[in-house]
Amino acid sequence: MRVALTPRxxxxxxxxxxxxxxxxAALEWLHFPDRRPVWEADMQARMRREPRPAYRIGRAVYRRLQLLVSAGYLGRLVRPAAVQAQLWGxxxxxxxMLTELGALALADQHDDDRVPISAFRVRERSSLITQHTAEIGEVYAALQVKIASMAGLAMEGWQGDHETARSYDQIMVVRQRDRQMERVSLPVVPDGTFVLVHPxxxxxxxxxxxxxxxxxxTWRExxxxxxxxxxxxxxRARYQTDTFVLLTIAPTAVQRRRLMQTTASVIGGASSRYLFALREAVHPLRIGTEWQKIGGITRATTTTGLYGQVSEKITVTALEHVFLQ
Known part of the structure; x- marks a missing residue:
């Protein structure tokens, strides 16, 4: 089946x-700008807690994607029933996903034969790995659309987990375990990374x-x-910088609190470097502003057990934080 490929x-x-x-939905955000007023109005109504039916992707979006699937340029992975049906319908x-034929069509547009373009075979994959990769992709899409809508900002050099896992740093960490200090080498392998260009x-x-x-x-590590x-x-050697911001997406408010408490136990105080949002905020209209940071911590020690083991409980003061206005 031959298809006249468009710039889109x-x-x-x-x-x-x-x-x-x-x-x-993510492809609609990114590549079908005529649909923006529709999904914007839908999300704005939901943010006002107005009753709404499940959002429906535009017919033209599905028709075009299905045409590209039928022509062999894209693969379509049909996923099983969701564990949390109330969230996923x-x-x-x-x-x-991009197939080999799609990758070849894209490569034809590049003058430089050295440009790496990856294609992925349509095959059975671990549902957990697939779900995680899909959620990383949706975070990318929401951030990219949000950043592109803001004057003076740009996203550069996105790398997903399949790229960061190929090459990463090991960092030496000095930490206390069982009342003793130890030195361990730990990997730094983010799920995704990019540069936010700003004025x-x-x-x-x-x-x-x-x-x-x-x-x-493992989160603590x-x-x-x-x-x-x-x-x-x-x-500095890998990214030519001395600092960074870490954006963490959590599935629930309870899990976010746990991650923030564990993070606070490591960093020891307030910080704007580590930001936390909920999975439900992964949308271009919400991902810029619905973050929390560690505003302060309270430590309390208790003695338990026959031998009087001392344990520490950390309570975090969470503050609202705007990452992208």
Whole structure:
């Protein structure tokens, strides 16, 4: 089946070469600007808590995507019933990916044969891996659309988890475990990263998408690595900067609080470097402003057990924070 490819089709291919998997909703945000008034009005009504039916992607969007699937340029991954049907409408949205034919069509547009373009075979994948990658892609789409709508701002150099996992830094961390100090080497492997270009300069941004399945001790190690990474020679060598902001997406308010408490136990005080938002805020109209930061911490120690083990409880004061106005 032959299809006359449009500049928008090629832009979709370029996005999927970067992001791997995207829902139709994310592609609608990114590449169908005529639909913006529709999804904006829908989300604004939901933010006012007005009763609304489930949002429906534009017919023209689905028709074009299905045409590209039928022609072999895109793959479509049909996903099983969602675990949380009340959030997902009974089934996780299908995902679209770039095929080898789509990658070849995109490569034909580049004069430089060295430009790397990745394609992905349509095959069975772990549902957890697929879901995580899809959520990272949706965060990218929401941030990209939000940033593109703001004068003087731009997103540069997005890398997803499939790229950050190929090459990453190990950072030496000095920490206390079981009342003893130890030195360990920990990896810094974000789910995503990009540069936010703004009128005052450039800001390195890291992204973590938590699904609520991670043990908190592994989150603690991740934050220990990020905390040591700030100002390090490794950070300067890889990203040419001394600082960064970490954006963390949590599935629920309870999990967000747990992640913030664990983060606070590592960094030891208030910080605007570590920002936390809910999964429901991953939308171009919400992802800029619905963040929380650690505004302060309160420590309390208790003695428990036969031998009087001392444990520490940390309470975090969460403050609202605007990342993108």
């Amino acid at each position: 089709d090629l832009a979709i291919f370029q996005t999927l070469a970067q992001v791997r998997f995207l829902t139709a 009974g089934r996780d949205p299908d995902l679209f 005052q300069g450039r800001l390195r941004v890291f992204v973590e998408v938590d699904r609520g399945t991670r043990r908190l001790d 991740k934050i220990e690595a990020y905390h040591a990474y700030a100002g390090s020679t490794e950070l």
